[in-house]
Amino acid sequence: xxxxxxxxxxxxxxxxxxxxxxxxxxxxxxxxxxxxxxxxxxxxxxxxxxxxxxxxxxxxxxxxxxxxxxxxxxxxxxxxxxxxxxxxxxxxxxxxxxxxxxxxxxxxxxxxxxxxxxxxxxxxxxxxxxxxxxxxxxxxxxxxxxxxxxxxxxxxxxxxxxxxxxxxxxxxxxxxxxxxxxxxxxxxxxxxxxxxxxxxxxxxxxxxxxxxxxxxxxxxxxxxxxxxxxxxxxxxxxxxxxxxxxxxxxxxxxxxxxxxxxxxxxxxxxxxxxxxxxxxxxxxxxxxxxxxxxxxxxxxxxxxxxxxxxxxxxxxxxx
Amino acid sequence: xxxxxxxxxxxxxxxxxxxxxxxxxxxxxxxxxxxxxxxxxxxxxxxxxxxxxxxxxxxxxxxxxxxxxxxxxxxxxxxxxxxxxxxxxxxxxxxxxxxxxxxxxxxxxxxxxxxxxxxxxxxxxxxxxxxxxxxxxxxxxxxxxxxxxxxxxxxxxxxxxxxxxxxxxxxxxxxxxxxxxxxxxxxxxxxxxxxxxxxxxxxxxxxxxxxxxxxxxxxxxxxxxxxxxxxxxxxxxxxxxxxxxxxxxxxxxxxxxxxxxxxxxxxxxxxxxxxxxxxxxxxxxxxxxxxxxxxxxxxxxxxxxxxxxxxxxxxxxxx
Numbered sequence: 001x002x003x004x005x006x007x008x009x010x011x012x013x014x015x016x017x018x019x020x021x022x023x024x025x026x027x028x029x030x031x032x033x034x035x036x037x038x039x040x041x042x043x044x045x046x047x048x049x050x051x052x053x054x055x056x057x058x059x060x061x062x063x064x065x066x067x068x069x070x071x072x073x074x075x076x077x078x079x080x081x082x083x084x085x086x087x088x089x090x091x092x093x094x095x096x097x098x099x100x101x102x103x104x105x106x107x108x109x110x111x112x113x114x115x116x117x118x119x120x121x122x123x124x125x126x127x128x129x130x131x132x133x134x135x136x137x138x139x140x141x142x143x144x145x146x147x148x149x150x151x152x153x154x155x156x157x158x159x160x161x162x163x164x165x166x167x168x169x170x171x172x173x174x175x176x177x178x179x180x181x182x183x184x185x186x187x188x189x190x191x192x193x194x195x196x197x198x199x200x201x202x203x204x205x206x207x208x209x210x211x212x213x214x215x216x217x218x219x220x221x222x223x224x225x226x227x228x229x230x231x232x233x234x235x236x237x238x239x240x241x242x243x244x245x246x247x248x249x250x251x252x253x254x255x256x257x258x259x260x261x262x263x264x265x266x267x268x269x270x271x272x273x274x275x276x277x278x279x280x281x282x283x284x285x286x287x288x289x290x291x292x293x294x295x296x297x298x299x300x301x302x303x304x305x306x307x308x309x310x311x312x313x314x315x316x317x318x319x
Numbered sequence: 320x321x322x323x324x325x326x327x328x329x330x331x332x333x334x335x336x337x338x339x340x341x342x343x344x345x346x347x348x349x350x351x352x353x354x355x356x357x358x359x360x361x362x363x364x365x366x367x368x369x370x371x372x373x374x375x376x377x378x379x380x381x382x383x384x385x386x387x388x389x390x391x392x393x394x395x396x397x398x399x400x401x402x403x404x405x406x407x408x409x410x411x412x413x414x415x416x417x418x419x420x421x422x423x424x425x426x427x428x429x430x431x432x433x434x435x436x437x438x439x440x441x442x443x444x445x446x447x448x449x450x451x452x453x454x455x456x457x458x459x460x461x462x463x464x465x466x467x468x469x470x471x472x473x474x475x476x477x478x479x480x481x482x483x484x485x486x487x488x489x490x491x492x493x494x495x496x497x498x499x500x501x502x503x504x505x506x507x508x509x510x511x512x513x514x515x516x517x518x519x520x521x522x523x524x525x526x527x528x529x530x531x532x533x534x535x536x537x538x539x540x541x542x543x544x545x546x547x548x549x550x551x552x553x554x555x556x557x558x559x560x561x562x563x564x565x566x567x568x569x570x571x572x573x574x575x576x577x578x579x580x581x582x583x584x585x586x587x588x589x590x591x592x593x594x595x596x597x598x599x600x601x602x603x604x605x606x607x608x609x610x611x612x613x614x615x616x617x618x619x620x621x622x623x624x625x626x627x628x629x630x631x632x633x634x635x636x637x638x
Contacts (some may be wrong), residue, residue: 021463024539026390026523027360027454029461032351041346042402042451043436050438071345083361085404085449114359117449122367126440128447130404132361135346142348144340204345220343 007088007118010099017112019081028083028114036136041071047089047126052170057094058101059184060129065105067207068133069188070259074205075142076197077135079109079190084116085130090123109190143196143203143263148221152201152264154288155273157189159235160210164255164313165242178237186259192280193261199272203263209312210253213262214288215296224293229253229300233285246300256313264290326407326437329418336400336431347402347433355455360390366408366445371489376413377420378503379448384424386526387452388507389578393524394461395516396454398428398509403435404449409442428509462515462522462582467540471520471583473607474592476508478554479529483574483632484561497556505578511599512580518591522582528631529572532581533607534615543612548572548619552604565619575632583609 008023015023019030032038045051045067051060065082072079084102088095106113111133121127148154166183169175189205196203202221206213210232218225229249242248265273270286277284298305327342334342338349351357364370364386370379384401391398403421407414425432430452440446467473485502488494508524515522521540525532529551537544548568561567584592589605596603617624 021465022539024535025464026393027358027396027461029356029358029394029456029463031458032355032357034353036351037348038351038357038453039346039348040400040402040433040451040453042404042434042449044404044406044438044447044449046406046438046440046447048441074345075348077346081359083359083451085361085363087363087365087447116361117363119363119365119368121365121447122445125444128363128365128406128440128449130361130363130436130447130449132359132402132451134357134359137348139350142346144348145344146340216343220341 007095007099011113014103014106015113017081017114020112020114023115033136035139037139037142039072039075039077039135039137039142040132041068042130042132043068044128044130046128055170055184057097058104061098061101062105062185064129064131065102065109066186066188067259068131069109069190070186070205072133072135073188073190073193074203074261075137076194077137077142078194079111079133079135081112081114081134083114083132086118087121087128088118089121089125089127141197143200145202145204145217146220148202148217148223148264148290150223150290150292151266152290153267153286154214154225154227154264154290155284156206156210156233156260156262156287157192157282157284158260159233159238160258160260161252161255162235162238163257164252165238167257175241176237179241183257186257188259189261189282192277192282195276195280196261196263196273199269200263200265203261206258206260206262207256209256210262212312215311217262217264218296224291224295224297225288226291226297226299227288229298229305231285231287233283250308254308254310254312326414326418329415330432333422333425334432336433338400339431339433342434352455354458356458356461358391358394358396358454358456358461359451360387361449361451362387363447363449365447374489374503376416377423380417380420381424381504383448383450384421384428385505385507386578387450388428388509389505389524391452391454392507392509392512393522393580394456395513396456396461397513398430398452398454400431400433400453402433402451405437406440406447407437408440408444408446460516462519464521464523464536465539467521467536467542467583467609469542469609469611470585471609472586472605473533473544473546473583473609474603474605475525475529475552475579475581476511476601476603477579478552478557479577479579480571480574481554481557482576483571484557486576494560495556498560502576505576507578508580508601511596511601514595514599515580515582515592518588519582519584522580525577525579525581526575528575529577529581531631534630536581536583537615543610543614543616544607545610545616545618546607548617548624550604550606552602569627573627573629573631
């Protein structure tokens with residue numbers, strides 16, 4: 001109990017925003033910008049499922065925040081606060097490092113801690129962490145996953161598959177720290193998302209794998225999608241670590257945890273999209289297109305590929 | 320995995336609000352009423368800590384929603400949506416009953432499900448449930464726990480200690496269903512909270528115990544509080560079950576899970592407060608007063624009582 005209370009004290013030190021009421025009230029209370037839409041997301045992370053017991057606690061805190069901000073990025077939203085929920089196990093040191101890491105992450109992204117709840121798990125149960133992120137967006141401007149149109153090109157930001165390789169490295173494989181870092185410390189594409197939002201049709205973040213998330217856009221939009229596997233952007237470190245053949249690219253496209261933006265837009269916007277990406281200093285790559293019909297088609301250098309049995313890493317089901 | 324997906328399908332059926340985007344997007348997106356303040360709360364419930372494995376799953380869902388709405392009630396807020404986070408164990412039947420109960424509870428309170436996240440716990444780990452509730456309130460009108468003033472009377476709604484007795488009955492003691500129901504199916508005082516909010520100084524909900532929560536108001540407001548134990552409102556069923564002596568009243572005032580409203584206001588507002596309570600059809604009782612100084616003083620029929628070692632049931636620490 002003592003440690004839970006000292007955890008609260010250290011969280012209080014992070015909650016400097018007026019709306020947090022010093023974490024001493026039942027709820028956070030704050031004004032909301034007039035004429036904006038409210039954007040809400042909530043993701044959980046479970047020890048042994050979404051992070052490894054040996055992951056540094058500060059990195060786990062960063063990731064908990066980053067994966068939620070990534071959802072806001074995909075809606076073009078500006079984050080304005082988070083609420084946290086911790087069901088912690090029994091280690092003061094873990095808790096301390098976690099809160100320190102959370103503080104660094106909140107400061108990095110300029111997002112205030114507004115409130116939450118801290119509970120202690122029964123003995124031996126895994127840590128369960130939850131975070132709710134709040135953002136705002138100009139009315140009607142949050143791109144919907146259901147809005148892909150026939151003829152749209154399918155784009156993805158950054159590079160794909162690094163985090164999947166990073167997970168293997170975290171589990172003991174040899175490999176470069178750059179890939180491990182992509183797994184442990186993802187960067188939500190907030191600036192890019194905000195720039196793109198008014199100009200794309202559908203947009204979402206790649207959390208479970210490029211192929212499974214692309215299929216979600218297709219299903220939600222009642223459209224067919226074709227993806228060119230050879231076009232999927234692969235980083236130099238991943239290329240060196242895993243090679244660049246069909247199998248390596250399939251592994252990258254189904255690995256998950258990329259937290260890149262996946263979006264569709266008419267071909268006429270190609271120049272504009274590239275200019276916006278340049279302004280945000282993140283590459284974007286066209287990897288396929290949206291067509292009338294249903295289902296997903298995968299090709300590699302013009303050759304049809306059967307869809308793999310597993311399109312992604314279903315470690316959680318986003319509502 | 321199949322069961323997780325069917326759980327999502329049944330949750331989708333509850334998420335009929337436009338802002339939920341059919342639970343098929345990264346985030347919920349909705350307009351926010353112009354010129355209102357946003358009120359946010361997030362409480363977790365852990366199996367074996369906040370609810371019992373043998374509690375009916377539908378009742379657990381009700382309670383998860385009700386305890387969060389109770390926080391909004393204490394701020395005078397009108398709820399407009401919730402996000403859920405489930406880390407579930409392996410029982411399709413439990414999940415089904417839980418979602419059915421959640422549906423009934425959301426419908427009862429007229430609050431839409433806007434989104435959330437569903438994950439599966441590793442084997443044998445307890446269920447971890449989290450909920451974020453959102454409300455709005457006229458600007459500046461959410462009472463702050465820190466706002467008690469010297470001379471204020473301390474009031475509490477409804478009756479105290481029923482849920483504490485209900486917990487014992489849930490754990491196997493003999494006793495009336497009315498008390499068990501207060502433990503399993505608390506009623507957030509939403510209407511009363513909204514009516515009272517403009518006219519009280521400090522207000523919070525009693526979640527951990529009347530004494531510990533009263534002490535929180537005193538501490539947050541830098542004030543002293545005196546409480547008359549004989550004034551604490553005890554229900555007829557509790558009176559019959561536990562008696563009405565000093566020990567029974569101390570047990571009631573430190574038991575927790577009451578989800579009544581605890582508030583302070585100047586004596587000049589007594590008639591108004593009673594009229595508002597009558598309009599909300601819930602009794603309110605003056606149990607003490609706020610004074611200059613620090614700390615809490617407890618009396619019973621004019622006799623000073625030492626504060627008990629345990630002022631409440633610290634099952635979680637509200638941020």
